Amino acid sequence: MPIVIDRDKCTGCENCLSVCPYESIVMKEGKAFITEYCQMCMNCLSACAEGAIREIKEEGTEPLAGGQKAEGYSGVWVFAESREGKAAGVSCELLGAGRKLAGELGVELSAVLFGAPREEAQELIRWGADKVYHSDDPVFRSFNDEPFSQLLAALINEHKPEIVLAGATPIGRSFIPRVAARLGTGLTADCTALEIDKETGNLIQVRPAFGGNIMAAILCPRKRPQIATVRPRVMKRGPYDEGKEGIIIDVKADNLSSNTRVIDTVKEASGAVNLQEADVVVAGGRGLGGEKGFEMLYELSVLLGGTVGGSRAAVDEGWVPYSRQVGQTGKTVCPKIYIACGISGAVQHLVGMQSSDIIVAINKNPEAPIFNMATYGIVGDVFEVVPLLIRKLKEMKRA
Ligand SMILES: Cc1cc2nc3c(=O)[nH]c(=O)nc-3n(C[C@H](O)[C@H](O)[C@H](O)COP(=O)(O)OP(=O)(O)OC[C@H]3O[C@@H](n4cnc5c(N)ncnc54)[C@H](O)[C@@H]3O)c2cc1C
Incomplete structure (x- = not known):
């Protein structure tokens, strides 16, 4: 204390x-x-x-002087989570973000991959990694906090990267705090932006704070590595380079212990809304006025080959299920097109959809904050605009 x-x-x-x-x-x-x-x-x-x-000042906790690196710490690492032997999408997104950070610092970008075959390590190189620390030991076939955190912490201790990024997924949320605790360093969870402070070289980790009412820029100036987790779909993937070459380093999974044993894994029940994978999300807010208002959004989403999302206000009202909530306490989405209907654009909503390629906002209030984020803004009543869009799309389909 x-x-x-x-x-x-x-x-x-x-x-x-x-x-x-x-x-x-x-x-x-x-x-x-x-x-x-x-x-x-x-x-x-x-x-x-x-x-x-x-x-009380703890010994050895003075901030590092401007530009000075903690002794021997260099490089950006991405923990590349895998599922059923395939690198998860969030790993490629983090490599995109990591590439930018590594470029600014002039250091290498490495990935750490456990429980997936070597071809996946090669794939991570194509997504931007210069080096991949890889283990396909059977101990990693199913997720278990203890061996994962033991080996990752050991690798970090040995190679000393200055930044470590991981997905804010159930897996990342579960074991990355253990890694940070083992290393005695800080961890910023659920970051929405990552930048390098040009003066000090520190990682600026931006995340919502105080119930999402402010965006806090968090630093870890005294300890290394600086560890941050980022939710899926917050960062954009970098370019995929078929011919990119890199180094794969096989790491040994020796002396790992665990007090728990995975007996069985049960797959998530199908039928869940795949909001995060959809190319088009048509989202509704309080402006829809009720469950009935959402009917036209379902129709529009089908015509566009997408799915429906909702603001927390719409979810709290019971107009759409929580599985469709977009935002800080819901899902983060990054579709090609996000159509926000009757949504004001509160910061807690924006953090869940701001990386969408194209944002179309329909709102009758020209001052609604959603228009600051929108690529295209339509000032109008959703009950006029959406039926018009549906009619036009149907005409186009018929033609
Ligand atoms: C800790 C915390 C976490 C949160 N997490 C989330 C989250 O994950 N996701 C989320 O969405 N929110 C979240 N919120 C809530 C957030 O602050 C807002 O309250 C919420 O996003 C508002 O939803 P809304 O835009 O649908 O409603 P409102 O803010 O009430 O906006 C309704 C909008 O509809 C427009 N409108 C009304 N009628 C029409 C019409 N006929 N045609 C066109 N436009 C119309 C209005 O002009 C208005 O802009 C969180 C809040 C907190 C404190």
Whole structure:
């Protein structure tokens, strides 16, 4: 805990309680006590007239000076998740993002692939990796946090990349925090943008914070590697180069242990909406006024060969199921065309669809924030515009 209260100096005046925006200081036996809710905003330090609240600097945690790299740490790594022996789409997206970061830093881009055949490692090279650390050991055939985190942490310790990216998927969310904990470094989950700070070379990790009301730029200036997870469909894939050459390094899966054993895996029930794979998403919001309003969106989506999504407002109203929710607490989509109907464009919605190739917004309020993000904006009533689009598409199909 970097902030401590000297109980001998604390007079129990409670001044610190009123300045803490997180209500993370409580009184215990007449003395102030900092709970686990502390966000280290440091407000309490100046509020204590007795000087009883102090920040403790951990040894070796000084930020790295501008441009200076932590000793020996270099390179950008992507943990390339695989499913049923195939590299997952998010791995290719992260290689696209990693390529840009590696280019700016002038370093190599590597991927780490467990539980998939060598051809998949070759595929990752075509998606941008210069090097792939690869193991197809049977221990990785089904996902298990312990061997995955043990080997990834060991490889990072050995090769010292300065940045590690992974998917914010059920797998990434499960074992990447273990890797960060093993390495004693930071982790920023669910990033929506990644950039390099030109002055310091630090990774700027952008993600929604405080319930999505602000976008926070998070740094990990004191520890390496800097680890970030990104949801599928947030980043764009880089170019695929059939002829690209790279190095595949076979790594040994020795001395890995586990307290758990996978007995069986059960496939997700079919029939789930494949919102994230659709090329066209026609999404509706509160402006649709009810479940009935969505009927025309289903019709439009069928004509366009796509599927239907919804804002959280529409989901909360029960007009569309949660499996169709787009946004921070729903799915992230990246279709070729995203048509937002009667959706205002709250930041929590935008983070789930902003990387779509073309965004069409239909809203009767010309000031709606969705228009700032839209490629094409139609100011109008959805109940007039959508039926017109349906009629036009039907005419085109008939012609
Ligand atoms: C922690 C947190 C997480 C959240 N996660 C998500 C999330 O994952 N996804 C998400 O979507 N939201 C999320 N939200 C909610 C978000 O803040 C907004 O409240 C929500 O996106 C609003 O949905 P909406 O745009 O459909 O509704 P509104 O904001 O009410 O907008 C309705 C829009 O419809 C327009 N309109 C009305 N009638 C018509 C008409 N006839 N024709 C054309 N336009 C019309 C209006 O002008 C308005 O712009 C989250 C919020 C929080 C705090």
